[in-house]
Amino acid sequence: YQEFNYAIQVAPPNSAALRHAHWGFGWGALRAGDYPRAVGEWLLAQQGYDGHPSWVPWSMAIALWAKGDHDLALQYWEAAVRSDANRWASTRGLDREMADWQPEERNIAQELHAEWKRRLSNRN
Template identity: 25%
Template sequence: MPIRKLLLAAALAAAVVSGSAGAQALSKPGEFYFDADAQTTKPVIAIRETGDAAMERLAKIIERKAHAPTEAAQLAHLAMEGGRVELGRQLYGRALREIDSGSTYWRAIMWNYAWDLYHLGAHEEAFKYWATLHGARNVSAAWMPPTYAVALWSLGRKDEAVEWYAAAVRSEPDLWRDSSRYAELLPAWRDSDRATLAQVRQAWAENPPRWP
């Protein structure tokens, strides 16, 4: 079956993620964020193929398999990267419906979906998913301060962004006090993401908030 039809079949099997995100509240940052939480920040990879071959194989799996959250999430990411935004949203919706929120894959899917939305310019919606992750577990993950700093800055919530950046500096001052190690610390981020974080760092350096 051609890839176009396979992708359409996958889309028809999924429901659209409903509702738009309103202004999402987030608690004040804590003092320190040391937890690696590596299972959240990993890419969702069900198969090792890439490009069109991966999309076609994933679409076949999803068409035949009633429960395929990781395959749906991987295909969703590829679809959104390729400009098939609505299909990507539908597939992410299917993946999240098919997996329990206690699963490590649920967290990884939420994390990856948020970044895909962020890179589309859907910053408010992306932040909703990151904030959901924040509230889902009692963990002080190292990814939270820089990620929330970038997300909040992009939403125009600059004071909050600086507060979260300050949490990164409190936790690992040698890593975050300047921007020289961003490429090493954030290898999966785009240059534009790191540039936004550098703007937050500059604002923090000019007026670092006091703790607590």
């Protein structure tokens, strides 16, 4: 984490560099299995935006699911689907998005997606 901490330390306040450092730190933490840290870094990265960055719902959903916060993860996943159904609602779209992901990240997203679909079918 040393490099991420350094990048955060030297980035100007409220800058794109600071947002990117927190975003990258979040992915590094996720890949290291430090899911609470991933959530925290992504919350910090999100604060620097005026609007709603498109990466927030699906990224947070994956980290929250891995962390065990399944209900909140599903709420974020639902937001991801609402914002871009072509990417997140279908298995085909999800597979396309995950082509370059690490196996653990794919497994997390597939579990989350399967549970989202199961709950969706129970609503109908």
